[in-house]
Each structure stands twice: as C-alpha cells, then as structure tokens.
Amino acid sequence: MTVLDLVRPRVTPVQAIQDSLRAGREIALLDLREEGPFAAAHPLFAVNLPLGRIEERIAALVPRRNAPIVVYDDGEGRVARALSVLAALGYGNVSVLEGGLSGWRAAGGEIFIDVNVPSKAFGELVEHVRHTPSIPARELNERLERGDDLVILDARRFSEYNTMSIPAARSVPGAELALRVRDIAPSPETTVVVNCAGRTRSIIGAQSLVNAGIPNPVFALRNGTIGWTLAGLELDHGATRRAGAPSSEKVTQARAVARSLAQRTGVRVIDPEGLDALAADPRRSLYRLDVRSPEEYEAGHLAGFRSAPGGQLVQATDEWVGVRHGTIVLTDDDGVRARMTAHWLRQLGWREVYVLDDRADLPRIRGPEPVMLATALPDVEVISARELSDALQDADAPLVIDLAPSPVFRKGHIPGAVFAIRSDLHEHGRLKGADIVLTSPDSISACYAAADLRRQGAHVRVLAGGTKAWQAAGLPLAVGLDERVALSRPDDVYKRPYEGTDNAAAAMQAYLDWEFGLVSQLERDGTHGFRVLEDGQDL
Incomplete structure (x- = not known):
C-alpha cells in the first residue's frame, strides 16, 4: 500500500459487503472501536478488533495476508491509523466501509447490539424452527425439591459454572454433552436439563442432545441462570462437579450418531x-x-x-x-x-x-496455546519488578501506565498505576518528555505501546514480564479503577448482563427481551445464510 493509498483509501460500499456475505465469498469486516462501543451498535458479521490490539490479534483472526478486509469506526479517527498498521503488517487487500457505521445505517443495514451476535441469533432461530423443549426455573426447582430423576448439565465454560450455577448442576461444556450424556444419564427415564447463563448455549446444548437421538426427555432451562435469578431462586457458587470419563461403549454410540449428523x-x-x-x-x-x-x-x-x-x-x-x-x-x-x-x-x-x-x-506438542503475533515485539528498554518497586519509592517516581483490560486492572494492578487504552495514548500531550513505565498482564501490549510513546518523545521502559512478573515477585497489588486519574474511559470491555454475580434484574430482563427479538432482526438483515437442520432433511 502506497502513501497515496493511505491518503485516499479504497472504499467499499455497504451493498458490496452484503453481496459478499450472501454469495459466500470471504470477507473480514473489522470494527476498530473498543468492545463497549462495538457492543452498542454494529453490523451482524462485524468482528471487534480494537485499533490498539491489531498486532496482538489479527494473525489469528485473519491468517491470510491478502484476505479481503473492510475496516470501519464511527467517526473516531481510527481508520487512517489502522490502515497504516495493517499495511506495515503486510495486509494488502484492505478497504474502508463507505461512511463508516453511519454509512451502514444510512444504507439501510441492520444494526445489532451485544457481542457474539451471530451465534446468539442463530440459537434463537434454532429454537424458533425446532421448538427446542424448555423448562421454566420454578418447575425445575419443584422437580429438584421432589427428588425427581433428573440431571442438570451446565454447558458453559467451567470458570463460568464455578462462579455461579444451578444447584445440583454439573459442568459439561457444550461440545462434551453428546460425548458424555449417555454415561451421566444411562437410564432413558432420566430427564436431562441443559443450562447456561442466558439462552444460547442452553438451546444449542439441548438441541444437540435431541439431534443426537438420546432417548431421554431433554429440556433447555428457560433463560438459564438469569431466569433462575429472576424467579427469586438461589444459585450455587464455587461448585466443582464435573462429568467423568466416558465409557468406550458410549463413545462408540456417540461417534456413530455424530458421523451421521456430520454427513447430513x-x-x-x-x-x-x-x-x-x-x-x-x-x-x-x-x-x-x-x-x-x-x-x-x-x-x-x-x-x-x-x-x-x-x-x-x-x-x-x-x-x-x-x-x-x-x-x-x-x-x-x-x-x-x-x-x-x-x-x-x-x-x-x-x-x-x-x-x-x-x-x-x-x-x-504440549503446553498452552502459543500467542500468535502479527509481527515481532519491538526492542524496548525494560525494568524488572524489583527495580520498579524501588523506583516507585523515589520522589521523582516514574508514571506507571497499565494497558490491561479494565476488568483485569480492577482486580489487581501495581499501586499507583493508571489505566489506559493503547490507542488513546497519542492524545495525551502531557506524556511527552515524561518518565514512563508501561505494563500489561504479560508485557506484550506494553511492548507494542512503547514504540508509540517513543515517537512522542517520552522516556519509556517496559516492566519485564508484565504485571504477572510483579505478582510473582511477591509485590503487592491494588484493586479498583479510579476514573478520575485514568488516561482512558474503561469502555474496552462490555459488561455482559449474564456473567458475574452483580447484575441488576432490569439489565438481565432487558437482555432476555433483546434475545427474543433476534429472529426478526435476522429476517430484516438478510445476510446470515443460517440453515437449521430439521428431521428427515439434509443441508
């Protein structure tokens, strides 16, 4: 991409994007804003990739450097900066959404809220088409109190289940259900109830078992832990119940069904x-x-x-x-x-x-998933946790800027550190000439941001190993986030009304009401291409 291209980038009309989606052609529609603004309004198949996270995330999200990419914001000025970054990383087929988010609206494009919307809308469509059986919270609670023959399977990640769960439920994340259910409920008389926090994973989990043809009565817990809470019922916290290893006989049965469904x-x-x-x-x-x-x-x-x-x-x-x-x-x-x-x-x-x-x-290979970076980390001056701890005792202590996601910052950060979003740092003129130490959980974000601040004339060092290294050294952490001194608004992470234990009832109900309307939104949007498998039919 040339300098001229950066001045006058290629523009893609809304209609062209919609045509690609309907025709099944590859396209990446990238929203450059933080997750909070993204969750407030975006096209159905937009993928959230904040400007300051491009180097960290795009290699995994868009592995092909010549894939067609369309970027947009909502007038915040992120597009031009992103074009420069993407060009430097070798992405050569990048254009700009004509008119940005406002242009999408003006062209009649449907606007969606929340996150992971394609999957949530699909879940609602599945229930609409297949009439997936569901059970309300109060009825399930009555059955539990009677001691009915039933099992409750929580289809979320174990960490979500451990935070809050339906009493007596055990953790069986979604893909595990068809593999393990025959061992968990060997009697065909046992009722199987699948739950999540809201609706999608309950519906998809229950329908997975229906599709898999298990003989048991199967239900989704209507509205998940949200519905349970809104019914005035108590949740468990800290539960650790998991499914055991599946038996070879049951795996053989599950494999035969899975093969048939895959073929269909x-x-x-x-x-x-x-x-x-x-x-x-x-x-x-x-x-x-x-x-x-x-x-x-x-x-x-x-x-x-x-x-x-x-x-x-x-x-x-x-x-x-x-x-x-x-x-x-x-x-x-x-x-x-x-x-x-x-x-x-x-x-x-x-x-x-x-x-x-x-x-x-x-x-x-063994071990955790390696981080897929689009480019090597820049060379930076580093400071160890102990050195930083000593420096913070001086009268001319450096300014510590933490680029962790805001929920991570709230849970624990270096005392005196201020919260910031990387893409906002260029706006702070007071950082020019300052003595700055950047940190982030594993130092990756900090290393990329250090190069930005060097160009502003700041003296920048990076905490070696990030805040994890500080904690590993036995040094104290502070909690909370003081927005009065933060360099950015903490809108980088959208607060899900179905996660955590401090959600207001009104927010939970509003979330359910929104989900109920997704099927109508899909019809208006017209680009989804979803097809729900029905009995006696193949795709």
Missing part, C-alpha cells in the same frame, strides 16, 4: 494430505481448531492447531474466526466432539467445514 449437514472429512492441500491454497483463509477441553489441549495437541473448545466455538465463533466464509478444520481424539461442533458450524452458514480424522502421523 455436509461436513467433510479430510486426512493430513488434504489438510496440506487446504493450507497451500493462497485464496483460502484457513482455521485449524482443536475442540477438546483446554486441559486436554495443554496435555498434547497437533502442531498448528489452536484451542477452541467446541461449545464456545459455536457460541462465539467470531472470537476465533475473523473472515466470514473462511475454511474451518476441526479435530478431536474421539470422533464425536469435532463432528458435533462441525454440524453446528455448517448450520451457522460456514460453507467449508472439515474434520481431520487421521491424526496418527502428525506432530504433537
């Missing part, structure tokens, strides 16, 4: 040679995802595959896949979870979804 929905099966061919295609954005649990992934996974637990991948596909109509390859080690996840992704409108079956000869 058009999921393709490939071997390592087929995977190599996909990876060699220069016109294809390829996503290799391991849908097992994070613990299994860390114990050993295929090289090149990222961890994307299947239930969460269906619930929040846009957190892993930034290019709509990109190619998705899933893997597991049981033949069930990848196929069950894939059969949902196909219904979600992903045209090319594959399951890698033959894993025997592929290289494996």
